[in-house]
Amino acid sequence: MRPIAEDLFVETPEGPRLLGGKRKSDGKIVFPYPPGAERAFYERIELSPEGKLWSWTIQRFRPKSPPYAGDDDDRSFRPYAVGYVELPGEVIVEARLEFGDAEPRIGTPMRLDIAPFNHGADGVGQTTYLFRPIG
Amino acid sequence: MSDVYIVGAGIHPFGRHEISGLEQGVFAARQALADAGVAWEDIQFAFGGSFAAGTADSALPLLGLTGIQFINVANGCGTGGSSLLSAYWAIKSGEFDLGLVLGFDKHPRGAFNAIPSEMGLPDWYGETGMMLTTQFFGMKIRRYMELNGISTRSLGLVAEKAFENAVHAPHAWRREAVPLETILHSQMVSDPLTKFMFCSPSEGGTALILASEKKARELGAAKVKFMGAAMRTRVDGSFEVFSPMLDVKRGPSPTEIASKAAFEHAGVGPEDIDVAQLQDTESGAEIMHMAENGFCAPGEQEAWLAEGRTRIGGKLPVNTDGGCLACGEPIGASGLRQVFENVVQLRGDGGGRQVPGDPKVAYSQVYGAPGLSAVAIIGR
Numbered sequence: 005m006r007p008i009a010e011d012l013f014v015e016t017p018e019g020p021r022l023l024g025g026k027r028k029s030d031g032k033i034v035f036p037y038p039p040g041a042e043r044a045f046y047e048r049i050e051l052s053p054e055g056k057l058w059s060w061t062i063q064r065f066r067p068k069s070p071p072y073a074g075d076d077d078d079r080s081f082r083p084y085a086v087g088y089v090e091l092p093g094e095v096i097v098e099a100r101l102e103f104g105d106a107e108p109r110i111g112t113p114m115r116l117d118i119a120p121f122n123h124g125a126d127g128v129g130q131t132t133y134l135f136r137p138i139g
Numbered sequence: 140m141s142d143v144y145i146v147g148a149g150i151h152p153f154g155r156h157e158i159s160g161l162e163q164g165v166f167a168a169r170q171a172l173a174d175a176g177v178a179w180e181d182i183q184f185a186f187g188g189s190f191a192a193g194t195a196d197s198a199l200p201l202l203g204l205t206g207i208q209f210i211n212v213a214n215g216c217g218t219g220g221s222s223l224l225s226a227y228w229a230i231k232s233g234e235f236d237l238g239l240v241l242g243f244d245k246h247p248r249g250a251f252n253a254i255p256s257e258m259g260l261p262d263w264y265g266e267t268g269m270m271l272t273t274q275f276f277g278m279k280i281r282r283y284m285e286l287n288g289i290s291t292r293s294l295g296l297v298a299e300k301a302f303e304n305a306v307h308a309p310h311a312w313r314r315e316a317v318p319l320e321t322i323l324h325s326q327m328v329s330d331p332l333t334k335f336m337f338c339s340p341s342e343g344g345t346a347l348i349l350a351s352e353k354k355a356r357e358l359g360a361a362k363v364k365f366m367g368a369a370m371r372t373r374v375d376g377s378f379e380v381f382s383p384m385l386d387v388k389r390g391p392s393p394t395e396i397a398s399k400a401a402f403e404h405a406g407v408g409p410e411d412i413d414v415a416q417l418q419d420t421e422s423g424a425e426i427m428h429m430a431e432n433g434f435c436a437p438g439e440q441e442a443w444l445a446e447g448r449t450r451i452g453g454k455l456p457v458n459t460d461g462g463c464l465a466c467g468e469p470i471g472a473s474g475l476r477q478v479f480e481n482v483v484q485l486r487g488d489g490g491g492r493q494v495p496g497d498p499k500v501a502y503s504q505v506y507g508a509p510g511l512s513a514v515a516i517i518g519r
Contacts, residue, residue: 009263035384036261058385059285061277062330063268071255071265086274088385096385098269110285121267132267 005129008121011037013133014050020118021050022133024095033095052091053116054138060087060101060108075122089114089135100134113138143230143365144355145517147175147348148482151243153341153466154312160192160469163344164243165201167472171346176358177237182348184208186225187241188218190470192342195241216507217370218242219345219474224370224513226349231365236354240347244469246340253381258509264383272420272508273337275380277329280423284331287438289426291331295323296444297422298336298464304451305461307491310476312341313465336422341467345475347482363485366500366516367405371397373510380508394418394431394504394512401514402433409433412516413498414484415455416477418506419462429457432504432514456494459484474505478515485519 007013013022023037025046037048066072066081076082085101085108101108102117114135121132149170151163164187172179179202187195188211196209214221219242226240253272255265264270283289299319305311322335355361373379376390402408409432417432419425426444430437434455443449449457460466460480463473481501484494500518 008266009261012261012263032386039261059278059282060330061274061281062327063271063274064327064329067268067271068249071253071262071270072268073266074268084268086269087278090387093387096387098383098385100267100269110282132263 005120005131008130008132013118019053020116021053022097022116024049024051035095035097051094055089055091055114057108057110057112057114058088058090058096059110060085073122102134102136106137140231141233141351143227144350144352144361145347145363145482146350146355146358146360147171148479149174149346150310150476150479151344152310153343153469156342160189160243160245160342161197163342164241165198167344167346168198168202168239168241171348175348175360177348179203180205181237182207182239183235183237184229185239185241186210186212186222188212188222188471189244190218192243192245198241215509215511216470217474217505217511217513218471220370220505220513223475223478223515224368227365227368230349230351236351238349240349240475242471242475243344244471245342246469258381260381270381272380273329276421276423277332279378281331283423283427289441291323293426293441293444294331294336294422295319297425298322300450301458301461301464304459304492305465308460311461311465312467332421332423338420338463338468341469343469343472345472345479347475347478362519363482363517364519366407366518367401368515369397369400369404370511370513371400377510379510392431393510394428394506397512397514398432398504401516405516407500411500412455412502413500414459414481414494415457415502416462416480417457417504419458419464420468425457428504451492451494459489459492459494474513477503477505481517
């Protein structure tokens with residue numbers, strides 16, 4: 005398994021962390037960590053793995069491919085939750101959410117996790133990031 | 140500097156048609172010319188745009204190769220509004236006396252499939268299923284409802300009104316009233332928004348003829364006048380489509396700043412507006428835009444809708460032709476349709492959807508990707 009993209013998240017001894025950028029000029033925090041020439045203006049940082057649900061929705065139909073690259077098809081597609089999680093004092097990040105049977109509620113404490121997502125063009129399994137309610 | 144008048148308006152019905160988007164645009168242009176009583180040869184310049192139906196200047200061989208300045212405008216969902224503003228400034232500056240604003244479109248069915256790299260976004264964002272306009276609208280209104288006490292029923296009331304108004308709008312697409320219960324219980328697309336609360340990509344064409352005061356008087360058509368206009372883009376802290384991140388420190392929306400600028404420009408306030416066309420990509424957008432354009436405070440929409448204040452005959456009729464919900468959203472033509480509808484209302488030609496009480500000042504606001512808003516206030 006490999007991450008779906010480089011520099012999106014890292015595994016640390018304390019668990020996974022999303023990677024962000026801290027703008028050198030004013031300290032503004034951005035996600036994801038900017039690619040290419042923009043990097044010159046940012047310091048790479050690990051974002052807080054915990055935050056609060058800021059908003060959410062449920063994706064009820066299979067998104068068009070491209071760009072969607074899930075292994076599912078129209079018949080096997082299962083709705084999934086998407087939302088924003090506010091990482092206190094840092095940034096509000098968009099993420100897939102795993103709520104199980106619970107109803108999503110704004111303000112719910114959430115924690116970052118990494119989970120299998122799909123198989124890449126070469127057949128290798130790929131992981132992505134998501135947030136789950138804490139506890 | 141000259142005052143600017145709208146002396147002609149034309150529209151090709153929105154919906155699904157056999158003919159091309161370009162043909163629908165040309166149809167609208169010819170109708171607008173006839174409405175103004177001017178010949179194509181009299182037109183000195185044009186601004187035009189289409190998102191998915193080719194280059195607007197393709198209309199030239201059909202309308203006539205008169206050699207005029209024709210500028211193609213591509214500005215996302217604000218394409219029509221941007222064309223209109225460009226033409227407005229062109230005449231106001233004194234450089235031109237008579238011009239055409241043209242918008243048309245023809246979109247494939249279903250949600251737009253956006254490609255991340257075309258918008259400066261990483262591939263994973265689209266691959267993992269987070270790059271959908273419908274999700275954005277669901278998340279935006281979900282938070283707004285929670286913070287401001289807006290009910291799901293209010294979302295339904297907006298759509299119910301749209302289809303009711305469209306029954307009387309010949310250019311609308313979905314012209315059958317839909318019961319509130321049907322709207323509320325139709326297929327959920329992106330919670331809390333159901334199928335009937337979303338507009339669909341569609342087709343259509345709209346054209347407006349703008350004239351200087353001198354030219355408008357010559358034509359005996361100095362009736363509907365531009366009072367104020369402004370277009371603004373997103374600032375730090377606004378919540379826009381396709382955003383992998385938002386700023387913790389929240390800021391105003393592009394609509395709020397465009398609206399303030401347009402009111403200031405026009406020298407009138409929200410209380411002076413008799414009819415408004417507000418961007419209603421989905422029901423929630425109309426609700427948020429009622430407040431963002433200054434017509435009520437956030438949260439007051441709940442009472443406004445329950446009491447029918449935005450219905451025709453209410454205190455401030457909103458989206459009198461059914462808006463995007465009933466007309467669909469052919470991007471190039473959509474913002475211009477709002478102004479077309481306001482011209483119809485100011486002229487008193489609205490028939491079954493005419494706002495009573497002889498409306499004098501009309502407001503339109505188009506909003507969309509990638510985070511822009513254009514407002515036009517016209518009156519007579």
